[in-house]
Amino acid sequence: MSASGHRTPGTGHPPVRADFAAWLRSREPAPPPDLAAKLAECLAAAPDDLLRGASRAEAAGRLGLARLRTAVARRDVSEEAAMDLLAADALVTYAFEAAAEEGADLTALVRRLLAEVGT
Numbered sequence: 001m002s003a004s005g006h007r008t009p010g011t012g013h014p015p016v017r018a019d020f021a022a023w024l025r026s027r028e029p030a031p032p033p034d035l036a037a038k039l040a041e042c043l044a045a046a047p048d049d050l051l052r053g054a055s056r057a058e059a060a061g062r063l064g065l066a067r068l069r070t071a072v073a074r075r076d077v078s079e080e081a082a083m084d085l086l087a088a089d090a091l092v093t094y095a096f097e098a099a100a101e102e103g104a105d106l107t108a109l110v111r112r113l114l115a116e117v118g119t
Contacts (some may be wrong), residue, residue, distance in 0.1 A: 016052070020043065020056055020060070024043070027094070031090060038084075038087040039090060042091065043063060050066060055098070055102055055104065057095050057098040058095075058109075059098075060092070060098055061095035061109065061112070064091030065117060067084055067088040067091060071085045071088055
């Protein structure tokens, strides 16, 4: 949603989703194709409230934790479970990369993410 509360026309998604997707696609080096597809899937599947008002760092961290919860809930050792873990790792790593780019307080980000792990 924009500051005025409107959605991006024709997408049904808040602008943060599109911004984060573009930012993910701009990462160098690019992730392997299978991981890039999983990251895009994670973003597409995320509920709007997970991303609402989030910086890139917060969005990546929240998505990473959500994917970690998915991986843990699987309780199996399939290739799909492994991809969930890889995606969770990549997203949390991107959270710190984004935080560094944004000049965010890394300690505060770690504390917020750790607090969310407990929920």
